[in-house]
Amino acid sequence: MTATTYQPGEIQGLIKINASKCKGCDACKQFCPTHAINGASGAVHSIDEDKCLSCGQCLINCPFSAIEETHSALETVIKKLADKNTTVVGIIAPAVRVAIGEEFGLGTGELVTGKLYGAMNQAGFKIFDCNFAADLTIMEEGSEFIHRLHANAKGEENAGALPQFTSCCPGWVRYLETRYPALLPNLSTAKSPQQMAGTVAKTYGAKVYQMQPENIFTVSVMPCTSKKLEASRPEFNSAWQYHQEHGANTPSYQDIDAVLTTREMAQLLKMLDIDLANTPEYQGDSLFSEYTGAGTIFGTTGGVMEAALRTAHKVLTGTEMAKLEFEPVRGLKGVKSASVSLFDTELNQNVTVNVAVVHDMGNNIEPVLRDVMAGTSPYHFIEVMNCAGGCVNGGGQPIEGKGSSWLGNI
């Protein structure tokens, strides 16, 4: 009996150091948010799986490309694409569209939504933009925040904890779950966009696609390695549960069947001889490719907060924000904060909402959490992303904006 920080069925030890390539240079330790990397300088390093969040920051920053992923769904996805009885739904995260071009010789940060849709369509995917699910997330998480705010203002029982934390980032969620379980009530109960997308694709989507849910194979394309771990959480089979309750009788399936990183999607397209850089643009094939600007900025630090504020403003005051760009939450400062004063039509009074945005979690989150635990936090709503810069710099993204390690093998 050994204690573990994993539930049965979850992917364990996703990120691994290849002992034959590791030079013991300690670079990875500088990027690990949880100090999960053991080994003296000069000696081969290893990762403590129980502390590891699977965020992959060590992997993308290792100068010797000595750090690898132990799980890849690439082969499975290619088989499913070839299977005529299966509808393969490709769920595209916001940060993928500004990075995957780099793997095909396009400029760093070039926006390639249409080309990516086109390339994935050629490969046989139905296009489901995760930005649509990000918009759904704002509807749910934003409503939840307003509910908590009002319930607390009115002094209701079971009002819900404030500050409310965002729950989109699986690295951050796992960090809280492994270290600060007392703060779990502060997390928004809204699923991450990836999990909402998978669930919707296999419930409402089954009607839209006119398919049996068990013949829908959901593949998310993520800038993130930790999303693989998230998708494997045993509770994330809610589409299956929903259909069981509505009379179906099938073996259990996950909401997300497979996760590919941005790098792996580039690899898949190359294996299928599809050159994304020269693919004609494609608009999508269903309502699931309709998204808003608020959904797309989820991929960068501050984006979830900015998107939530746009909708909260409308719900609370009844009017749209005069200027949608909300500069105080943009940029690379470790902890960004802002106060928003607005007239709350339900409470019929002016309210001030204090928000904070934290990224590069390992270096910035501790003081914020200490305040929350002491009950002295000035904030009502806090966005947290594990990776510096948010998902655009996730552990599944092209490395160094170019797609390979910078030193190669020594």
Add this chain to the structure above:
Amino acid sequence: MNKKKHLFAEDSFFLSRRKFMAVGAAFVAALAIPIGWFTSKLERRNEYIKARSQGLYKDDSLAKKRVSHANPAVEKYYKEFGGEPLGHTSHELLHTHFVDRTKLSS
């Protein structure tokens, strides 16, 4: 006068030539990497973070709709299937619970 004694032994150096070269290479790499590497690495990283973020802000500014509540597909989802935010179906499908992992053991 004491007679000088000489001890002869096999080479007691514990590394093979090949291993010695590898350790040497690692040592040189470790010397080459520290502080300067880290700062320049962070600068380059921040550059591509900014470039990619700009790409997303561009996508936002180009979008026909820029607020989540105005997404017609989201509206359609709630109308035809999901009900309303925080409603019964939402709780079933779009919300979750979290796990105290300090208590897990196999």
